[in-house]
Amino acid sequence: MVTKNQIKLVVSLKQKKYRSQHRLFVVEGEKLVNELLGAGLRPYQIFVSDTNLLEEFDQAELVAAKTLKQMSSLTHPSGVLAVFNMMAPEEGHTADWTLVLDAVRDPGNLGTIIRLCDWFGIERLVCSKDTVDCYNPKVLQATMGSIARVGIVYTDLESFLSETDVPVYGAYMDGEPVYGSNLPEKGILVMGNEANGVSSEVGKFITHKITIPQFGATTAESLNVATATAILLNEIRRR
Amino acid sequence: MVTKNQIKLVVSLKQKKYRSQHRLFVVEGEKLVNELLGAGLRPYQIFVSDTNLLEEFDQAELVAAKTLKQMSSLTHPSGVLAVFNMMAPEEGHTADWTLVLDAVRDPGNLGTIIRLCDWFGIERLVCSKDTVDCYNPKVLQATMGSIARVGIVYTDLESFLSETDVPVYGAYMDGEPVYGSNLPEKGILVMGNEANGVSSEVGKFITHKITIPQFGATTAESLNVATATAILLNEIRRR
Incomplete structure (x- = not known):
């Protein structure tokens, strides 16, 4: 069960200030979420509004479409919304451009x-x-x-x-x-x-x-x- | 004085079908209209909603802001809307790519x-x-x-x-x-x-x-x- 505080956190991440503070960011859409997972990014939380998507995203939490819309930045939310941990950029010199x-x-x-x-x-x-x-x-x-x-x-x-x-x-x-x-x-x-x-x-x-x-x-x-x-x-x- | 038929024509040009039929297209915004005039394109009609713009576009017709909004494709019309004649593309071969x-x-x-x-x-x-x-x-x-x-x-x-x-x-x-x-x-x-x-x-x-x-x-x-x-x-x- 998604809590009010979780929803509030996700909504707050629309602002850069809160993204930087929590070191979290939001990604929407099946394709993009899958790409980031495939690239090895660590998800903090995944929400889906469709039970069929639970098979694909096994760590996901099922929420009502209404709730997903509340958290989404899209006019037509796609059914999958993931919160990811920001990557820590590597420091130091590079041998290249x-x-x-x-x-x-x-x-x-x-x-x-x-x-x-x-x-x-x-x-x-x-x-x-x-x-x-x-x-x-x-x-x-x-x-x-x-x-x-x-x-x-x-x-x-x-x-x-x-x-x-x-x-x-x-x-x-x-x-x-x-x-x-x-x-x-x-x-x-x-x-x-x-x-x-x-x-x-x-x-x-x-x-x-x-x-x-x-x-x-x-x-x-x-x-x-x-x-x-x-x-x-x-x-x-x-x- | 702008007529209902003129407004209807401009609105119809939002659709490709009517642009092709009349060989006319619409451009909005002072900068873009000026660029096309500067490039030698022939204007069919220019509408402005601000008397100050009449000096810049001397062939323009002054219309009410409400009328311009009716003709415009923009949520916030810019004050200048021009209808241009399409160019006739040159036929034949080119010596280049x-x-x-x-x-x-x-x-x-x-x-x-x-x-x-x-x-x-x-x-x-x-x-x-x-x-x-x-x-x-x-x-x-x-x-x-x-x-x-x-x-x-x-x-x-x-x-x-x-x-x-x-x-x-x-x-x-x-x-x-x-x-x-x-x-x-x-x-x-x-x-x-x-x-x-x-x-x-x-x-x-x-x-x-x-x-x-x-x-x-x-x-x-x-x-x-x-x-x-x-x-x-x-x-x-x-x-």
């Missing part, structure tokens, strides 16, 4: 970028504190299971970048064409905010400004940050 | 792909008839002004591809790594549906199956179609 996000705000963009890290084997994603929370439900929907396979940390970028000794590449509209730049084996790539690009504070730490060359009319708008990240991670890996 | 979309359904994906064509100077985008309509308001929001600079046609892909004599590349999960394939100066790139990839009917015309190599855990989901298009167009241009 690190991706850094400076104030990326759109949940869909962050979700796509996490999937890209997974695809291209980028193990560490470092986000400024004003980047959208990776446990935001819209980010989770966009990442698929990738969230479990990429180590994500939120930190102060100025202090993070001041301590690194690898080259720091930043995506700019007016940098060197990326095709010509000899990308090293190990480095940091910084992607900026959707509207403003890399901030001037973070810009001080950039050692190499790079650009994706434009081939069409010069009137074309800038590329979307997730799209630009896709192209630059591909450039890093294709070396 | 053509991008082909086989049943891409998500408006955001199509919008991003149109922006990518603009960025990478791909002048012709050929869509299967079941690809989402490029004049869908969500597509227009995602394309920005790029819609005016890319020639988009909807046609039967089997007959289009049966008539071409350039190599036809298709994005697959199990093709040759794109890094090794010597991309020619002129060709066709086919991108498939979000869930199912390139259909078997269209697959018959593919002469080269290509793949973006995966570097992470092999458990990573496939890349999103817009992201994959970004990487492959970049590969075509970086030659």
Whole structure:
């Protein structure tokens, strides 16, 4: 029997403040819950509103559809809602490239970028504190299971970048064409905010400004940050 | 004075059927309307609900906010709604690469792909008839002004591809790594549906199956179609 306090906890997790406090986050939908379980994430609690789903999720608790709707962020709850423990990101250095996000705000963009890290084997994603929370439900929907396979940390970028000794590449509209730049084996790539690009504070730490060359009319708008990240991670890996 | 028939026409353009019949489409918001005007698109009619906007859009007709809301697809209309004449796509051959979309359904994906064509100077985008309509308001929001600079046609892909004599590349999960394939100066790139990839009917015309190599855990989901298009167009241009 689900208690009022359990419901209250799940509802509170819609807010970043409580997600951080409890180190818990919510995922909805059979496919996504299964992916995270498959990726080895530890569930704190799983709720289903359909007895048929009890066979699939044997640790789940059966609740009324009305109760699930109360806990859900979706207009049409899917029948499965799971609360997961956040992963503890691994500390320390990596022998490879690190991706850094400076104030990326759109949940869909962050979700796509996490999937890209997974695809291209980028193990560490470092986000400024004003980047959208990776446990935001819209980010989770966009990442698929990738969230479990990429180590994500939120930190102060100025202090993070001041301590690194690898080259720091930043995506700019007016940098060197990326095709010509000899990308090293190990480095940091910084992607900026959707509207403003890399901030001037973070810009001080950039050692190499790079650009994706434009081939069409010069009137074309800038590329979307997730799209630009896709192209630059591909450039890093294709070396 | 706006007539009931004018309002009825604008409202009808929310449906693809009427957009195709009248060869007209609707765009909302000051920025987007200005971009399309700047790109040389011919407005059929512009409505504003604020006298201040009359200076900016001198051909505009002033209507009551209530009337604009009636015509608008937005929950919060922006004050400017323009009806544009569709462009007549140029027929014939191109000396360059053509991008082909086989049943891409998500408006955001199509919008991003149109922006990518603009960025990478791909002048012709050929869509299967079941690809989402490029004049869908969500597509227009995602394309920005790029819609005016890319020639988009909807046609039967089997007959289009049966008539071409350039190599036809298709994005697959199990093709040759794109890094090794010597991309020619002129060709066709086919991108498939979000869930199912390139259909078997269209697959018959593919002469080269290509793949973006995966570097992470092999458990990573496939890349999103817009992201994959970004990487492959970049590969075509970086030659």
